[in-house]
Amino acid sequence: MxxxxxxxxxxxxxxxxxxxHxxxxxxxxxxxxxxxxxxxRKGMPKGFILGSCNVLETAGEGAVAPLYLTLKSAVKSLDSESSNLGQTIW
Structure with a gap:
């Protein structure tokens, strides 16, 4: 319709x-x-948005802070967007 x-x-x-190791x-x-x-170069498929690309350390302690910052920045961007949010995939 x-x-x-x-x-x-x-x-x-x-x-x-x-x-x-x-x-x-x-x-x-x-x-x-x-x-x-x-x-x-190739274009993003219709209906998808690339939120972020991050490479983290594999050591547990070395990855914690960058992972937390990545998650925190995504939550902030969700708070600032309209209520018509789509899905977020990690």
Missing amino acids: GSEVPPAAVTIHVTGFKRF GVAENPTETIVSNLEQYLK
């Missing part, structure tokens, strides 16, 4: 991890590091 509201966009936050290169670091540029 003509008065239907379009579906809200889905925001995606992508997290990769740096190398860890015994592994020279973590593929998730490469993927996440290149994802933004790739999507700029």
Whole structure:
């Protein structure tokens, strides 16, 4: 029908991890590091928004603070947006 509201966009936050003991290169670091540029070239699928791309340390303590900041920034952006929010995927 003509008065239907379009579906809200889905925001995606992508997290990769740096190398860890015994592994020279973590593929998730490469993927996440290149994802933004790739999507700029190829385009984001309709209905999706890239919220963030972050690469974290694999050591538990080294990853806690950056992960917390990432989550906190996403919550702040949710608070400032309209009530017609879509889904958020981490």
